[in-house]
Amino acid sequence: MDRRQFIKDVFLWSAGASLAIPQFRIIPSALAAEKPQPLLSVAKGADYAALVSRVLAPLGGMGQFVKPGDKVVIKPNMGWDRKPEQAANTNPLVVMALANLALQAGAGKVMIFDRSCNEPRRCYANSGIQDALAGLDDRRLKMDHMDSRKFVPVQISRGKSLTSWEIYKDALDADCYINVPVAKHHGLSRLTLGLKNSMGVIGGNRGDMHHDLGQKLADLATVIRPKLTVIDATRILLRNGPQGGDLKDVKQLDTLIASADPVAADAYATTLFDLQPADIDSTVAAYKMGLGEMDLARIKVLTA
Amino acid sequence: MVRKSKIPVYLWRRLSQLLFFALFLFLFIKTDYSGSDELEYAVNILFRIDPLLALAAIFAGKTMVALMLPALITLVFTFVSGRSFCGWICPMGTLVDGAAAVIRPPQGTAGNDLRAVKYYLLVFILVAAFLGLPLAGYLDPFSLLVRAFSFALYPAFDFAVSSFFGFTYLHAPDWVNAALEPVYEFLKNSILPFTHRVYGLSLFSLLLFAMVLVLNHWQRRFFCRNLCPLGGLLALVSRFSLLAAHGGNEDCGKCRKCRTICRMGAIDEERRISTADCNLCLDCLALCPRNRIHLSFHRPPLTAGSCGMSRRAFVGTVATGALLPLFLQGRPFTRRPDPQLIRPPGALPEEEFLGRCVRCGECMKVCIGNALHPAFLEAGIEGMFTPMLRSRIGYCEYNCTLCGQVCPSGAIKKLTLPDKHAQVIGRAFFDKNLCLPYAKGIPCIVCEEHCPTPDKAIKFREQQVINARGETVTVLQPFVVDELCVGCGICENKCPLPGRAAVRVTSEGEARQAGGGHFL
Numbered sequence: 001m002d003r004r005q006f007i008k009d010v011f012l013w014s015a016g017a018s019l020a021i022p023q024f025r026i027i028p029s030a031l032a033a034e035k036p037q038p039l040l041s042v043a044k045g046a047d048y049a050a051l052v053s054r055v056l057a058p059l060g061g062m063g064q065f066v067k068p069g070d071k072v073v074i075k076p077n078m079g080w081d082r083k084p085e086q087a088a089n090t091n092p093l094v095v096m097a098l099a100n101l102a103l104q105a106g107a108g109k110v111m112i113f114d115r116s117c118n119e120p121r122r123c124y125a126n127s128g129i130q131d132a133l134a135g136l137d138d139r140r141l142k143m144d145h146m147d148s149r150k151f152v153p154v155q156i157s158r159g160k161s162l163t164s165w166e167i168y169k170d171a172l173d174a175d176c177y178i179n180v181p182v183a184k185h186h187g188l189s190r191l192t193l194g195l196k197n198s199m200g201v202i203g204g205n206r207g208d209m210h211h212d213l214g215q216k217l218a219d220l221a222t223v224i225r226p227k228l229t230v231i232d233a234t235r236i237l238l239r240n241g242p243q244g245g246d247l248k249d250v251k252q253l254d255t256l257i258a259s260a261d262p263v264a265a266d267a268y269a270t271t272l273f274d275l276q277p278a279d280i281d282s283t284v285a286a287y288k289m290g291l292g293e294m295d296l297a298r299i300k301v302l303t304a
Numbered sequence: 305m306v307r308k309s310k311i312p313v314y315l316w317r318r319l320s321q322l323l324f325f326a327l328f329l330f331l332f333i334k335t336d337y338s339g340s341d342e343l344e345y346a347v348n349i350l351f352r353i354d355p356l357l358a359l360a361a362i363f364a365g366k367t368m369v370a371l372m373l374p375a376l377i378t379l380v381f382t383f384v385s386g387r388s389f390c391g392w393i394c395p396m397g398t399l400v401d402g403a404a405a406v407i408r409p410p411q412g413t414a415g416n417d418l419r420a421v422k423y424y425l426l427v428f429i430l431v432a433a434f435l436g437l438p439l440a441g442y443l444d445p446f447s448l449l450v451r452a453f454s455f456a457l458y459p460a461f462d463f464a465v466s467s468f469f470g471f472t473y474l475h476a477p478d479w480v481n482a483a484l485e486p487v488y489e490f491l492k493n494s495i496l497p498f499t500h501r502v503y504g505l506s507l508f509s510l511l512l513f514a515m516v517l518v519l520n521h522w523q524r525r526f527f528c529r530n531l532c533p534l535g536g537l538l539a540l541v542s543r544f545s546l547l548a549a550h551g552g553n554e555d556c557g558k559c560r561k562c563r564t565i566c567r568m569g570a571i572d573e574e575r576r577i578s579t580a581d582c583n584l585c586l587d588c589l590a591l592c593p594r595n596r597i598h599l600s601f602h603r604p605p606l607t608a609g610s611c612g613m614s615r616r617a618f619v620g621t622v623a624t625g626a627l628l629p630l631f632l633q634g635r636p637f638t639r640r641p642d643p644q645l646i647r648p649p650g651a652l653p654e655e656e657f658l659g660r661c662v663r664c665g666e667c668m669k670v671c672i673g674n675a676l677h678p679a680f681l682e683a684g685i686e687g688m689f690t691p692m693l694r695s696r697i698g699y700c701e702y703n704c705t706l707c708g709q710v711c712p713s714g715a716i717k718k719l720t721l722p723d724k725h726a727q728v729i730g731r732a733f734f735d736k737n738l739c740l741p742y743a744k745g746i747p748c749i750v751c752e753e754h755c756p757t758p759d760k761a762i763k764f765r766e767q768q769v770i771n772a773r774g775e776t777v778t779v780l781q782p783f784v785v786d787e788l789c790v791g792c793g794i795c796e797n798k799c800p801l802p803g804r805a806a807v808r809v810t811s812e813g814e815a816r817q818a819g820g821g822h823f824l
Contacts, residue, residue, distance in 0.1 A: 081701065081702065081703050081756075117753075117754060117798075118701060118702075118756075119337070119672050119673060119701050119704070120498075121337055121339065121498060121672075122337065122672070122701065122703065122704070125339050125340075126703070145498075149470055149473050149474070186753070187749055187752045187753055187764060187780065188747060188748075188749050188752075188753065188780065205800055205802075206800075207748070207750040207798060207799070207800025208800050210747060210748045210749070210750055210800065211740070211746050211747060211748065212747075213747070240758060240759065240760055242753060243753075243754075243756060244758065245756065245757070245758030246758035246759065249758075
């Protein structure tokens with residue numbers, strides 16, 4: 001063995017040791033340390049304004065998520081030209097209460113928008129959300145229609161099925177993005193919850209998403225990262241979703257679910273429909289990508 | 305005593321023209337969803353005060369059209385004050401005048417050789433309408449105008465403005481955008497359409513409208529003098545009008561300034577002013593060097609033959625109008641209508657619909673989904689510019705009833721929301737050779753997601769199929785329940801295939817045709 005060969009070998013071996021071995025040993029413990037048990041709050045009550053405050057309280061209240069001066073986006077589902085009682089869109093009282101809390105927490109700007117499926121003006125108006133927010137009468141509140149210029153192409157580097165897509169700039173730029181889906185039935189994905197609601201901030205031909213929808217929604221969740229998910233289950237749509245139209249398909253639950261973990265929130269919401277988290281492809285796909293917890297036993301549920 | 309006001313009287317006329325044109329633009333922009341299901345303004349009023357369209361619709365339907373009663377106002381107004389409607393109110397006339405300022409028509413084209421054409425057209429239109437060939441909407445000035453505005457000018461204006469602000473948004477520095485974006489915001493909230501609109505026959509509509517303006521090149525107000533059938537109808541009434549302008553006489557010597565400047569060619573060699581042609585623009589009153597011309601309620605004697613129609617040509621026109629409809633029945637689609645011809649919800653049965661529809665384009669302007677487009681030849685050449693649904697371009701919004709609200713003639717009935725929900729305008733069918741779950745074993749059912757009936761007309765079955773890679777996969781395959789489908793076309797519109805939709809709507813089963821049941 002000459003000196004040159006010796007040095008080479010030392011380099012190679014030490015490189016192998018320093019790269020491979022420590023990773024093997026350190027990562028599990030590091031992961032365990034970084035991932036505390038996700039908190040999820042559930043509250044029930046008929047006064048929806050109060051219910052929103054109650055469900056957020058165990059998570060530290062709105063102040064935990066919205067800092068003074070923040071650009072806040074509240075993203076309800078208002079995709080359909082349906083009345084509030086028909087449960088196709090997020091309850092306007094819930095959206096209003098969230099917006100109010102965000103404003104009280106000192107938000108610099110609160111934006112509310114959705115890329116609807118039916119005609120946007122009809123959806124904004126008939127969802128009841130436009131009127132509800134007008135009632136707050138605050139200049140920091142902006143409920144504008146989507147501006148087609150603001151969809152920007154985004155690389156989804158961790159995506160398995162979706163590698164790039166156009167996403168709404170305001171949603172990406174927000175300091176605090178609050179996802180407020182309504183929990184309801186959906187033909188293809190069985191349920192539409194938090195992850196599916198993100199489709200309201202993307203551009204392009206959304207019908208293309210339906211191929212391998214679960215994985216695509218999980219891929220999308222790697223770039224659209226809500227700080228807070230509040231699932232509206234004040235009333236849920238059991239059949240003929242996602243737009244319903246028949247009040248016989250609507251069930252009143254007076255329930256809200258809130259979590260900083262988008263996967264946990266979706267996972268828990270499946271139980272309202274007598275389903276399991278594993279029944280929803282997007283929940284499973286997102287869990288597998290490490291985007292959140294879907295095992296109900298490992299979610300800390302706080303009843304507020 | 306001051307005999308004349310300081311303001312020349314023609315300025316009042318110009319002011320009136322501007323105000324009515326502004327009103328026209330206002331109502332045009334307001335022909336849109338405004339946040340509530342019912343429109344706030346009678347945006348279609350222009351068409352309801354049009355006696356030509358009213359007569360044509362009444363003749364065609366052989367029934368009174370109560371919606372168009374306001375047309376009587378125009379007739380009474382014309383009986384009192386002559387063709388001042390043409391000179392002071394008509395927005396098309398205003399634009400023709402405006403174009404004349406640019407085109408600069410030759411001066412002193414007093415000859416009115418062609419003026420009889422409008423009467424022939426009028427007679428032809430009315431006779432043909434009565435016997436089943438509806439043509440009034442082709443040449444009616446308001447229909448021409450609104451079609452050009454709706455289908456061509458407004459979308460082009462929107463395109464120009466949006467392109468400008470799109471460019472500045474992307475490329476201008478922030479301080480420029482800080483100033484420009486609020487302007488764009490304001491324009492979007494006030495005069496721009498909510499979404500970019502597209503229309504069939506847009507260039508053709510523009511061309512017809514442009515021709516009306518360009519005809520100024522040969523004669524000032526060429527269209528109004530010679531072609532406008534509404535002008536012809538009003539001219540017939542104004543022959544007997546109470547108010548009239550009185551011209552000069554032999555004392556004027558060689559001066560024929562009035563005759564030279566008259567935009568309607570209404571003044572003859574003897575300086576007599578024809579009440580059938582004069583639109584009371586009052587230029588001559590203001591410009592007469594001797595102030596000889598005046599207005600009064602004392603009617604001048606009717607000048608013989610001032611219509612300019614010959615008996616021979618009149619009989620020929622009536623005969624043509626009467627005979628032409630006979631040829632309409634010999635076309636293939638009378639036996640089997642074009643299945644692509646899907647009429648708006650609430651449309652009358654086809655024959656009545658064609659008779660009543662005045663081709664004004666209001667329903668297509670207001671259509672919230674940009675779903676209604678002017679037909680080309682689908683309903684025959686006389687059916688051009690009538691509305692039809694083009695689902696791949698836009699779909700009929702389930703809870704919207706605007707088209708029936710703006711239809712000035714009742715060709716599209718005004719529907720209540722429950723009636724609209726029950727109105728079958730067509731029916732969807734699947735093309736399994738294209739539809740992804742059938743053709744390729746790929747999951748989709750976007751159509752089912754969007755199907756708006758509370759009990760979905762598109763349902764699905766779980767099916768095991770072998771996909772292109774030879775794998776056995778389980779997919780949801782959609783199908784249509786005929787009894788539930790209303791033909792709104794949202795499925796065809798949202799079908800994610802890039803080209804032809806795999807689910808398409810045809811007029812099959814439409815409610816307005818007698819026995820229009822579904823196939824059993």
